[in-house]
Amino acid sequence: xxxxxxxxxxxxxxxxxxxxxxxxxxxxxxxxxxxxxxxxxxxxxxxxxxxxxxxxxxxxxxxxxxxxxxxxxxxxxxxxxxxxxxxxxxxxxxxxxxxxxxxxxxxxxxxxxxxxxxxxxxxxxxx
Numbered sequence: 001x002x003x004x005x006x007x008x009x010x011x012x013x014x015x016x017x018x019x020x021x022x023x024x025x026x027x028x029x030x031x032x033x034x035x036x037x038x039x040x041x042x043x044x045x046x047x048x049x050x051x052x053x054x055x056x057x058x059x060x061x062x063x064x065x066x067x068x069x070x071x072x073x074x075x076x077x078x079x080x081x082x083x084x085x086x087x088x089x090x091x092x093x094x095x096x097x098x099x100x101x102x103x104x105x106x107x108x109x110x111x112x113x114x115x116x117x118x119x120x121x122x123x124x125x126x127x
Contacts (some may be wrong), residue, residue, distance in 0.1 A: 016084070019083040019084055019085075020083070020084075022083060023079060023080065023083040023084075026079055027076060027079070030072060030075060030076065034068065034072055038068055042061055042064070042065060045057070045061060046058070046061050049061065
């Protein structure tokens, strides 16, 4: 019969490593999407607003940037909680019922109770 191959790394370490890699990959994807879809066009719009001295457009860009920042940080924080299963600290699973404590008995008392008269050695009598 073949023995099962033993794992060299504990499963929790492998799971954490996979979660970390996926989280970092998603973080890079979100960062690239925010840069290409919002940040670069906003920089161009801000540059034109500065050139034209348009205070209203600068305020709108600042408000939109704050909103996007809050949204991205929220998504990243939620992803962090999901990737590393942080919910297990806040909502733990119900614990199994406790077993009764082990009762330790006195070995000498138990041996004395179990011993029969037949087990006793014969008395040595002087001849």
